[in-house]
Amino acid sequence: MNFDDTPQEAEFRSLARAWIGANAPKQYEEELRKSSLGRTVLKNADILEVAKAWQKKKADAGWACLHWPKEYGGRGSSPIERVIWQQEEGPFGLLSRMFIIGHGMCGPTMMAFAREEHKRSYLPPLASGEKVWCQLFSEPAGGSDVAGLRTRAEKDGDDWVINGQKIWTSGAHYSDYGILLTRTDPTVPKHKGLTMFFLDMKSPGVEVRPIKQASGASDFNEVYFTNVRIPDHQRLGEVGDGWNVSLTTLMNERSAIGAAVSTGFPELFEYCSGLMLDDGPAIEDRAVRSKLANWAVKASGLKYTSMRAISALSKGERPGPENSIGKLVAGSMIQDVATYALDLQGASGVVSGEDAELAGRFQAMLLRAPGTRVEGGTDEIMRNIIAERVLGLPGDIRVDKDVPFNKIPTKGRG
Amino acid sequence: MNFDFSDDQKQLRDQARKFLTEKCSPKAVRIVLDGKASYDKELWKGLAEMGFLGVAIPEEFGGAGAGHLELCVIAEEMGRANAPVPFSSTVYLAAEALLIAGSDAQKKKWLPAIASGEAIGTLALFEGNGNPSPKNVKLTAANGVLNGIKKPVADGVIADFAVVAARTGSSGRDGDISLFLVDLKAGGVQVKSLTNLDPTRGQAEINFKDCKAEPLGAAGDGWSILTQVLDRAAVLCAFEQVGGSDRALEMGRDYALDRIAFGRQIGSFQAVKHMLADMYVSATLARSNSYYGAWALSTNAAELPEAAAAARISATQAFQHCAKNNIQVHGGMGFTWEFDCHMYYRRANAMALGLGSLTYWEDQLIDRMRKKNAA
Ligand SMILES: Cc1cc2nc3c(=O)[nH]c(=O)nc-3n(C[C@H](O)[C@H](O)[C@H](O)COP(=O)(O)OP(=O)(O)OC[C@H]3O[C@@H](n4cnc5c(N)ncnc54)[C@H](O)[C@@H]3O)c2cc1C
Numbered sequence: 178m179n180f181d182d183t184p185q186e187a188e189f190r191s192l193a194r195a196w197i198g199a200n201a202p203k204q205y206e207e208e209l210r211k212s213s214l215g216r217t218v219l220k221n222a223d224i225l226e227v228a229k230a231w232q233k234k235k236a237d238a239g240w241a242c243l244h245w246p247k248e249y250g251g252r253g254s255s256p257i258e259r260v261i262w263q264q265e266e267g268p269f270g271l272l273s274r275m276f277i278i279g280h281g282m283c284g285p286t287m288m289a290f291a292r293e294e295h296k297r298s299y300l301p302p303l304a305s306g307e308k309v310w311c312q313l314f315s316e317p318a319g320g321s322d323v324a325g326l327r328t329r330a331e332k333d334g335d336d337w338v339i340n341g342q343k344i345w346t347s348g349a350h351y352s353d354y355g356i357l358l359t360r361t362d363p364t365v366p367k368h369k370g371l372t373m374f375f376l377d378m379k380s381p382g383v384e385v386r387p388i389k390q391a392s393g394a395s396d397f398n399e400v401y402f403t404n405v406r407i408p409d410h411q412r413l414g415e416v417g418d419g420w421n422v423s424l425t426t427l428m429n430e431r432s433a434i435g436a437a438v439s440t441g442f443p444e445l446f447e448y449c450s451g452l453m454l455d456d457g458p459a460i461e462d463r464a465v466r467s468k469l470a471n472w473a474v475k476a477s478g479l480k481y482t483s484m485r486a487i488s489a490l491s492k493g494e495r496p497g498p499e500n501s502i503g504k505l506v507a508g509s510m511i512q513d514v515a516t517y518a519l520d521l522q523g524a525s526g527v528v529s530g531e532d533a534e535l536a537g538r539f540q541a542m543l544l545r546a547p548g549t550r551v552e553g554g555t556d557e558i559m560r561n562i563i564a565e566r567v568l569g570l571p572g573d574i575r576v577d578k579d580v581p582f583n584k585i586p587t588k589g590r591g
Numbered sequence: 592m593n594f595d596f597s598d599d600q601k602q603l604r605d606q607a608r609k610f611l612t613e614k615c616s617p618k619a620v621r622i623v624l625d626g627k628a629s630y631d632k633e634l635w636k637g638l639a640e641m642g643f644l645g646v647a648i649p650e651e652f653g654g655a656g657a658g659h660l661e662l663c664v665i666a667e668e669m670g671r672a673n674a675p676v677p678f679s680s681t682v683y684l685a686a687e688a689l690l691i692a693g694s695d696a697q698k699k700k701w702l703p704a705i706a707s708g709e710a711i712g713t714l715a716l717f718e719g720n721g722n723p724s725p726k727n728v729k730l731t732a733a734n735g736v737l738n739g740i741k742k743p744v745a746d747g748v749i750a751d752f753a754v755v756a757a758r759t760g761s762s763g764r765d766g767d768i769s770l771f772l773v774d775l776k777a778g779g780v781q782v783k784s785l786t787n788l789d790p791t792r793g794q795a796e797i798n799f800k801d802c803k804a805e806p807l808g809a810a811g812d813g814w815s816i817l818t819q820v821l822d823r824a825a826v827l828c829a830f831e832q833v834g835g836s837d838r839a840l841e842m843g844r845d846y847a848l849d850r851i852a853f854g855r856q857i858g859s860f861q862a863v864k865h866m867l868a869d870m871y872v873s874a875t876l877a878r879s880n881s882y883y884g885a886w887a888l889s890t891n892a893a894e895l896p897e898a899a900a901a902a903r904i905s906a907t908q909a910f911q912h913c914a915k916n917n918i919q920v921h922g923g924m925g926f927t928w929e930f931d932c933h934m935y936y937r938r939a940n941a942m943a944l945g946l947g948s949l950t951y952w953e954d955q956l957i958d959r960m961r962k963k964n965a966a
C-alpha cells in the first residue's frame with residue numbers, strides 16, 4: 178500500500194510538470210485557485226478565450242485529450258496518465274471546463290460511432306479547443322427520463338429534418354457542434370425509437386436561447402429546431418439505436434475519475450480557522466468543530482475513494498458504477514457547507530458578490546450547488562445507479578417500457 | 592499509486608473470512624450473547640492457531656511478524672463476523688501498548704502469551720463518565736501500588752492482565768499520568784461484571800486496592816503512550832467497523848431481495864433502494880478513510896494521528912448508520928432477538944464509545960488538522 182508512482186508514472190509526471198511549469202498561463206493561477214467554486218470568472222479577461230488559448234497550446238505540444246488516439250488529436254495515453262496530468266494541471270484544469278462535454282462525452286461518442294473520415298476531420302479541432310461541442314439530450318419532457326424526449330427526426334431524401342426543442346444545453350451559445358438525440362419512430366416503445374446525430378450548431382433553423390439560471394449566470398440554454406436538415410452521413414449508430422449510443426456517451430462520463438470533486442470543505446476549514454465569533458474563535462467552538470469534523474471525514478473519504486479508483490486504473494482495471502458516489506456526496510455537501518458558512522456570518526451572510534465576506538465565495542457556492550445535484554444525473558438517479566448496478570437491487574418499475582411512445586401519457590413543465 | 596492491499600493480504604483476508612464463517616457463525620456468537628459463555632474460547636484458540644492473534648507481533652516475541660496491514664485485514668473480518676472474543680482489547684490495546692512502551696522483559700512475558708492465546712489483555716483507562724483525558728484519571732499509583740476504580744474496562748472479567756492509566760503527579764499536566772502493568776490474576780483486584788449494550792464483548796468494573804503494579808514505559812510518559820495506543824487502536828477498530836458495516840449492508844440487501852410486500856420485492860421500492868445506496872456510500876467512505884489510516888499505521892507516518900481520527904469518525908458513523916438501517920430494512924423482524932440485526936446494532940453502538948466517543952475524536956481531528964495547517 179503506497180502513494181508512489183511507478184517509474185513510468187513518475188517519468189510521465191515529471192514531463193507533464195515541467196511542461197505545465199513552462200507553459201501554463203500563470204497570470205490567472207491565483208484567480209483560478211480562488212474561484213474553484215461557484216463560478217469561474219476572470220476579472221480582466223474573457224475566460225473562453227483564455228481557455229481556448231491554453232487548450233490550443235496543449236494540443237500543439239501533444240498534451241490535449243491525453244487518452245484519445247494520436248490520429249484524432251490525443252496523445253494515446255493510459256487512463257492513469259490522464260489522471261496524473263489532471264493532478265499536475267491543478268487549477269489550470271478549470272479552464273478546460275467549457276470543453277468537458279465535448280471532450281468527455283461528444284468526442285468518445287464520435288469515436289465509437291462516426292465514420293472514419295468524420296473522426297479525422299472533426300475530432301482534432303475538438304481536442305484542441307478550436308471547436309466547442311455541446312450535448313443536446315435533455316428536453317422539457319425528458320431529463321432523468323431522457324428516453325422520453327420528443328424532438329422528431331424525419332427522413333427526407335438523404336437528409337433528416339429535425340423539429341423540436343432541447344433544454345438545459347450547457348454551452349450551446351458558444352458551441353460549434355452538438356450531438357443530438359432524436360425520436361425517429363414514435364410508434365415503438367420509447368427506448369427503441371431513438372436515433373443519434375451530430376450537427377453544425379450554425380445550421381439554418383437552429384435557435385439558441387440562453388436561460389438565466391438560479392445562480393444568475395447563463396451557462397445553459399434552450400435550443401429550438403425548426404426544419405433543421407442533417408445529412409444522413411452525420412448519423413451516429415443505426416436508426417433506432419440511439420439509446421445504446423447515448424449510453425456509451427453517459428458511460429464515458431465516469432472515466433473522468435481523477436478530477437477532484439469540489440466539496441467546499443478546504444474553504445470552510447480555512448474560513449473557520451480565522452473567523453471570530455461572539456464567544457471567541459470559531460475553530461474553538463464545540464458545535465463548529467463537530468460540523469467541521471463531520472465534513473472533514475466526508476471530504477477525506479471522497480479523496481481516498483478516488484485514490485483507490487486511481488490505483489485500480491493504475492493496474493489497468495476499468496472504472497465501474499461505484500464511482501458515482503463522488504458527485505452524489507459532494508453535491509449535497511457543498512450545499513450544506515455553503516449554508517453553514519453563511520450561518521456563521523449571521524445577518525451579513527445575506528450579502529453576496531464583491532461586497533460580501535471573501536468576495537462572496539460561499540454565496541456563489543450556495544447558488545450554484547443546486548445545479549450540481551441535478552446535472553449529469555440527479556441525486557436520486559445516482560442512488561438508483563448504486564442500488565441497481567452496485568448492490569444488484571431490482572430496477573424501478575417502468576410502466577411505459579413496452580408501450581409505444583405515442584401511447585404514453587406525458588407531462589412536461591409549463 | 593497502489594493504494595490497496597496486496598494480493599497476499601487479500602488472500603489472508605479470504606482465509607480469515609473462510610475461517611470465521613466456519614467457526615464464528617451467528618449461532619456461535621449467540622452462545623455468548625445469551626450469556627452462556629463469557630467469550631468464545633474455542634474460537635480464541637483457533638485464532639491463535641491460525642496465527643491471527645500475533646500477526647503484527649514480531650517473531651522474536653512469538654508472533655508472525657507480518658505487520659499492521661495484515662492485522663487490518665483480519666480486523667475487518669473480525670468485525671464482519673461480529674466475533675465474540677476479546678480481540679480488540681488484547682490485540683489492539685494491550686499488545687500495542689506493550690509494543691510501544693514495554694521493556695524487553697515485559698514483551699517477552701506477555702507478547703508470546705498473547706500470540707498463543709494464553710493471555711487476554713486489556714486497557715483500564717476510563718473511570719465513569721467522560722472521554723480520554725488526563726484529568727479524568729483519578730486512580731493513583733504510589734510506591735508500586737495502585738488504588739482506585741476503573742470502569743468500564745472492556746473484557747475486564749476475562750482479562751489476565753491490564754495496562755492501567757494512573758495518576759503519579761499533581762502538576763495538572765499530561766506528565767502526571769503514568770502507565771502500569773497489572774497481573775489481574777495475582778490478586779489485589781476486585782472485578783465485577785457490568786451488563787452492557789453488547790454482551791458479546793463484556794465490560795467490567797475493576798477495583799484496585801493496594802494492588803501491585805509495574806511501570807510500563809517511563810514515569811510521566813503515560814499520556815503520550817496512551818495517545819499513540821488509542822490512535823493505533825482507532826485504525827484497527829475502524830477496520831472492524833468497516834467489516835461490520837459491510838455485513839449489515841449485505842444483510843439488508845439480501846433481505847430486500849427476499850422479502851415481498853405489495854406484490855413486489857421490497858428492494859424494488861425506491862425508499863428502500865435509496866436507504867441501501869446511502870449505506871453503501873457511508874461504508875465506502877469509511878473504508879477509504881480506513882485504508883488511509885492503515886497506510887499511516889503501517890508506515891508510522893507523521894499523518895497517523897490525523898488519519899486515525901478521520902478513520903475512527905468515519906467508520907463509527909458508517910457502522911452506526913448501516914446497523915440501524917439494516918434493522919429498518921428488516922421491519923419488525925429486524926427488531927426481534929431472533930434475527931441477527933441487533934447484534935450488529937449493539938456492536939456498532941458499543942464500539943462507538945469504546946475508545947472515547949465521537950465528540951472526543953472530533954476534537955482530536957480538528958486539533959490535529961489545525962496543527963498540520965499551522966506547520
Ligand atoms: C447546470 C446544468 C447543466 C446541464 N447541462 C446539460 C447539457 O449540457 N445537456 C443536456 O442534455 N442536459 C443538461 N442538463 C440537464 C440535466 O441532465 C437534467 O436536468 C437532469 O437529468 C434532470 O432532468 P430534469 O431536469 O428533467 O428533472 P426531472 O427528471 O423532471 O426530475 C425532477 C425530480 O424528479 C426526480 N426523479 C426523476 N426521475 C426519477 C426516478 N426515476 N426516481 C427518482 N426520482 C426521480 C429527480 O431526481 C428530480 O428530483 C443540465 C442540467 C443542469 C442543472
